[in-house]
Amino acid sequence: MIQQTNYQQLVKSLDYLKLKQMVAHLDEVVDFSINNQMSFIDTLIKLTSYEIDLREQNMIQAMVKVGAFPNLKEIKDFEFEFQPSINPQQIHDFITLRFIEHSENIVFLGPSGVGKTHLASSIGIAAAKKRTSTYFIKCHDLIQNLKRARLENRLESRLKHYTKYKLLIIDEIGYLPIDQEDAKIFFQLIDMRYEKRSTIFTTNVNFKSWDEVFQEPKLANAILDRILHHATVVTIVGNSYRLKNHLTSEDE
Template sequence: MNSSYSKLIENLEYLKLSQMITHLDETIDFMNHNQLSFAETLIKLTDYEIDMKQINMVKSMVKVAAFPHLKEVKDFDFLFQPSINKEQILDFTTLRFIERKENIVFLGSSGVGKTHLATSIGIAAAKKRTSTYFIKCNDLILNLKKAKLENRLEARLKHYAKYKLLIIDEIGYLPIDAEDAKLFFQLIDLRYEAKSTILTTNANFKSWGDIFQDPKIANEILDRVLHHATVINIVGDSYRLKDHIQIENKKS
C-alpha cells in the first residue's frame, strides 16, 4: 500500500494535479466509509482539480479584461440611484443581451455609477468565460491612432472586434477629431450585429456630432450603436459623493 500510495503521489506531482494530492487522503477515507466504487472515487477526486481550474480560469478572464476595479452588481447602492431598474441590471448579468448581440449605453452625468454598472456586467460576463475587455474611449482612440501610424490598424481593429463584450468607457469626456472618429466608426462597424458593446457617456446623443467633430460620422456611429441597444439614462446625484452627501444630510 505504501509503495502504491507513494507512486500515486509521485504520478500526481508529475502531472501537476495539486488539488488531487491535497484531497487524496480525505477522499480515500470517504471512499472506505461510504463504499464508493473506483469510478465514483475518481470522479470525486478529479472534481477538486476541475473546481480549482475553473476558479483560476475565472480569475484569468477577469484579469485579462483589464477592469478598472472589481466592483460587482451586489456592491451597487440601488437605493441611492432610484432611476436605475435593479431587475433590468440583474437581467443584463444573465448575458442574454450578448447572446442577442445587443448593446447597452449608460448615459448620465459624471459620478452617477455608469462605470460601476458597466464593469459589474463585464465581470459577470468574464466569470462565465465570455471574452470581455474594458477600455476608456481616449485610450482606445490613442491605440488605434498608433496602430494606424505603424501600419497595423487592421490587426488592432480585429483585436478589439474579437471580444464578445467590449466596454468603452467615458465617451464624450474628451473631444475626438474627425480622422479619429473614422477609426472609432470602423471598430463600431466591425462589431455591428456581430458582438455586444457597452458604452458609457456623459453626453446626450444630440451632442455626439460635436464630440466627434463630424455630424455624419457621429450619426453613422449612433445608428449602429443604438439599432440593437438598451439605453440606461441615469438621473441622480453623484454616486461617488454619496457618502459625503449622506454625512451632510445627517448633520442638517
C-alpha cells in the same frame, strides 16, 4: 508493503502530472470512499473534482484580470436605493448575459459620478466570470491605441484585436472631443462589431450632441445608428456618488 508502494507510485504519478489538488486530497478521498463503499468511478469523480474546481477558479481569475477593469466592484456593491431612476431588475437581467447571446449593446447615459462605470464594470465582471471574453477600456485610451496602430501600419490587426472580444466596454464617450480622422477609426471598430459582438458604452453626452463629440454630423450619425440599432439605453438621473457624503453632511 505492496499497497504502500502502489500508493507511493500513485502519488508520484499525480505529482508528475502536476495534479496537486488530487495529491492534497488523496487520503481524504480514499478514506471517504472506503467508509462509504463508493465505487471506483465515483471515487475518481470525487478526486478529480478538486483539480477541476481549482482550475476553473484560476481560469475565472485570469479572465477577470484580462478584462482590465478599473475596479472589482460587482452588482452586489451597487446602491440602487441611491439611484431610484435605475431599474434593478433590468440590471440583473443584463447580468444573465442574454444581451450577449443576441449581440446587443447597452448604453449607460447620465452625468458624471452616477454609477455608469460601476454598472458597466459589474456586467463585464459577471461576463468574465462566466468565461466570456471581456475587455474594459476608456474611450480616450482606445482612440489613442488605434491612432498609434495606424501610424505604425498595424491598424487592421488592432481593430481585429478589439473586435474579437465577445463583450467590449468603452467608457467615457464624450468626455474629450474626437477629431474627424480619429472618429473614422472609431467608426471602423463599431462597424466591425456591429451585429456580431456586444458592446457596453458609458457617456455623459446626450445623443443629439454626439456630432459635437465626433465633430462630423454624418459620421456621428453613422456611429450612433450602429450603436443604437440593437441597444438598450439606460438613462440615469440622480446625484453623484462622489458627492454623496458631502450632500449627506450638508443635509444634517
